[in-house]
Amino acid sequence: MKRTTVDLWVGVFVTAGVIALFTLALKVGNATTVSASHGYTVFAEFDNIGGLKVRAPVKSAGVVVGRVEGIVLDQQKFMANVKIRIDNHYKFPKDTTAAILTSGLLGEQYIGLEAGGDTANLAQDDRIKLTQSAVVLEKLIGQFLYGKAAEGNAK
């Protein structure tokens, strides 16, 4: 096939475009960070998840180890059932606790895992039994006011 100069310039253009796409996917996007497709899923039930969202990070000691994959309301217990996918590299003991925490004062909410002392590890579809719900600011203020009022009555 005869090669023309146009072919070369189209080649340059397409190469630049494809490089840009890959840069966006690898450098800008999260393709290289913990990918949600390889890993095992566990479940955790919370009384209140606050502002937790699907795709929120799951961290242990501040390191991202997985992502929240789904949140549904359990219609029997009326608790939030959170599906967590943890990367295959990370193993956690069976008595690990999960808490919903907030990064910074106004930051996003994430799930913090704190390892326990069990010798057996969490496996696919296991349930995290010990959970701590999100702090709801209104409840906190309510408790504070209630406490203050009770104090005033006692005096």
Add this chain to the structure above:
Amino acid sequence: MIGALDRALRHIGHLAIDWVWKLGVATRFTGYVLVRSADSVRRPQLTLNEIYFTGTLSLIIIVVSGMFVGLVLGLQGYETLKRYGSAEALGTLVALALVRELGPVVSALLFASRAGSAITAKIGIMKATEQLSAMEMMAVDPFARVLSPIFWGGVISMPLLAAIFSAMGVFGGYLIGVVVIGVDSGSFWSQMQANVDLREDILNGVIKSVVFGVAVTLIALFEGYDAPPTAEGVSYAVTRTVVTSALAVLALDFILTSFMFTGV
């Protein structure tokens, strides 16, 4: 008084009917372009030449303006984020703004004014000088030989141009934010990577740019093909291409955004 009102109403009605009529013709035109695009695949050289014309020649304007948009985003974003003590989120801001909105939209607007106007002028003059009729006389289908390759060239070029625009913009934001102002390089990239999703943000941006590519190229082709075969007609057609494409891109962007980025 009644007569003037009557004439005004008639004029509005005439414009409305004319517009609907034109839309119908444009739909039929789109059908022809799509149905007769077999030749664009069978003879890739035709499409390749059009990619050169619409894509490679738009490269400079896309690279330069992407860079400047990134620089401005970096500066403005930093000024605002600094007040809330979260200058590290600059990477997220720049990348999301570019990948989701500015990349596809601004490059489509540039594409419309750089390549779309040229396509309309080319087709309009081919029609005015009866080159298209001459092709038909020689049993060469102008749709298969001229229009379809331009269409596919535009559809292929547009997503690549938008990706280059976004990448250059992110680089521009990096230059201002990290190199000039001194935001921490590590948190700039890591916050960006934590918050930009491959499927949710980048893929949706690419889908947007493909849709814009189809819209802009079709408008440019149709306006050229539909232009009255006079010098004035072609000049009006070029103007209409740029105006209509810009409006179509912005309207489509609103529709696509409301589909893609709602909820969660």
